[in-house]
Amino acid sequence: MFENLSEKLQRSFKNLRGEGTISDENISEALREIRLALLESDVNLAVVDELIEHIRTRAVGSQVATALSPTEQIVKIVHDELVNVLGRDTARFKFSSQPPSVILMAGLQGSGKTTTTAKLAQWLKKGGHRPMLVSVDVYRPAAREQLKVVAQSISAQLYEGHLDVKGAGTDEVLRLAREAKREAANYGCDILIVDTAGRNHIDAELMDEMAALKKLLNPSEILFVADAMTGQDAVNSAKAFNDHLTITGAILTKMDGDARGGAALSIRHVTGAPIKFLGTGEKPDAFEAFHPDRIVGRIMGHGDIATLLERAEERLDKGKAEQFAKKALTGDGFTLEDFRDQLRQIKKMGSMKSILKMLPSVGPFAGMSKAVENVDEGQFNRVENIINSMTAKERADHELINGSRRKRIAAGSGTTVQDVNNLLRQYAQMRKMFKTMGSGGGIKAQQRMLSQMQGRQRFGR
Structure with missing residues (x-):
């Protein structure tokens, strides 16, 4: 970004x-x-x-x-x-002393507000909270249906309520919000996230409705959701919402795209409200807290190792990682099945591009930013397909894979014999490297092995 x-x-x-x-x-x-x-x-x-x-x-x-x-x-x-x-400090999330705490989601239509509502609920659930979602967009039935779908995908409580389509207006919006807050309390939900109606542009009707919701619900947080791809338009919209509502924070969406990042550097200065979260993809867990120092580290080319480690801590199986380390460092215990399992673990951390972008662009990682654009994200899938096309015995003992077996594996995985050969060669190099490391082999030997592997940035080369 x-x-x-x-x-x-x-x-x-x-x-x-x-x-x-x-x-x-x-x-x-x-x-x-x-x-x-x-x-x-x-x-x-x-x-x-x-x-x-x-x-x-x-x-x-x-x-x-x-x-x-x-x-x-x-x-x-x-x-x-x-x-x-x-802002020097990571923004704190505010909760009311009397649950449920209400979070009012604000933003223009198309900013990703509904999807972000679900991502925020998922993030809060990980922190031990019990959020309930409600859509008070009485003007677009599709918006309410979308929230229902994403709420089900993360197993979050949803208050649908009965909607009087003929009477759609501010009164209906306030009724739904009032009922949802009561239901959240009845169900023991400590947070109510309110997905509000959006507009294609700022208008008096939208702001009046938002002001009425603020007065009724007394929200702990009013979060402005901005599409980072819109650049200065996002900043101008944030200022307009802040002038009318006094937002408590902002969430920038679509930061995994071609966003130039200017909105992130402008919104806090223009509104005085901190950026609290970033949306970094389509999946519910593609959502991270905004840490100013870490973001500046990315901008300055220093990387963001802290976020990378947090992601690994959250998504990787520690038991499998420890088991893999023990087997890999013996060299002989590292099988193709272990190789496949580790690929699957890495994929849980996100795309290879997103991982490489968090590495510093200095020292051994210098020039990595240019290499990122050449990363073939389909490489993992092809490697996994090749290993999946092997029998259990072949995965356990790669030396069984002769010429005829290689042809069968290539045909079964939709690749070529050369692709299979390249995979087996790289796997053999990895086994040798791990064994050298495990036996306390020389640093030069390890560096030479790593250099050989780094020279093959793309699969099949």
Whole structure:
């Protein structure tokens, strides 16, 4: 989501020259490029101008720290100022002292509000809460049906209520909301998430209805859902909703697409409300809390190892991982079936692109951002299909796989014999590498093996 901004910032840092003290002369060109990078990434103009001025004020005339070069000093200053723009602390979620706490979801039509409502419910369930969902969109039956479908997909409580289509209006909206809050209390649900009606644009009728819901429900949270793909339009809409309702936070959706990231850097500055969550995909679990420092790490090319580790902790089976480690490090105990199981574990963490994007673009991972675009997401499926086409005995003992068996496996998996050969060769290299590591083999041997494997970024090469 921040690839373009990250790449442009890295380029501007490289152009910085100077020793000892950072002067206006040796920073001006870098600041011009940083400003351009921010504007091209759809960051609000007022935010850009204020950010650049803060960077200049802190940088010019400052003594470069002994351990830092001028470039590193500027990188640190830019990092700190971006964190200030986004908010230094991860936003806390508010709950009322008397359940159910009400969360009012606001946003324009097409922003992903209904899907986000379900994702938020799933996230709250993981935290031990018991959310109930309700749609008060009395104008579009399809919206209520969509919420019903996504609520069922995550096994969340849903209040449907009887809808008087002929009497559709604010009074009907308030009736549904009132009944849903009562039902949430009766069912022992501690949170009620209200999916409101959207519009194609901001209008007085929408805002009046939202204001009436706020007065009736006294929500703990009013979350504005913004489509990050719309850039500055999302920022303008957030400001309009905030002016009328005083939102408590924002959720940016579709951050896995071609969003340039500018909305993330602008909404908090323009509204004063923090970004609380990011939607990163279609699935219910493609939803993460917004950590300003981690996001800035991604923008600056430092990666986001913390989120990657959290995702692994949440989605991977610890028992299987430990069992795999024990077998792999003996070398001989690592079978093709183990290889397939590990591929399945990795797939649980998301797409390979999303995983690689969280790695820092420095040191051994330098240049990884360019390689990400060449990742073949279908590679995992092809490898798994090949292994699935083998018999149990073949998976347990790869040496049984002779020429005729390879032809059968290729035909059964819809691949070629060359693909099967490549897989078996890579598997043999992995066995050898693991065995070397397990026996305390030399570092150089391990590095050489890793280099050979990294040279084959695409399947079949």
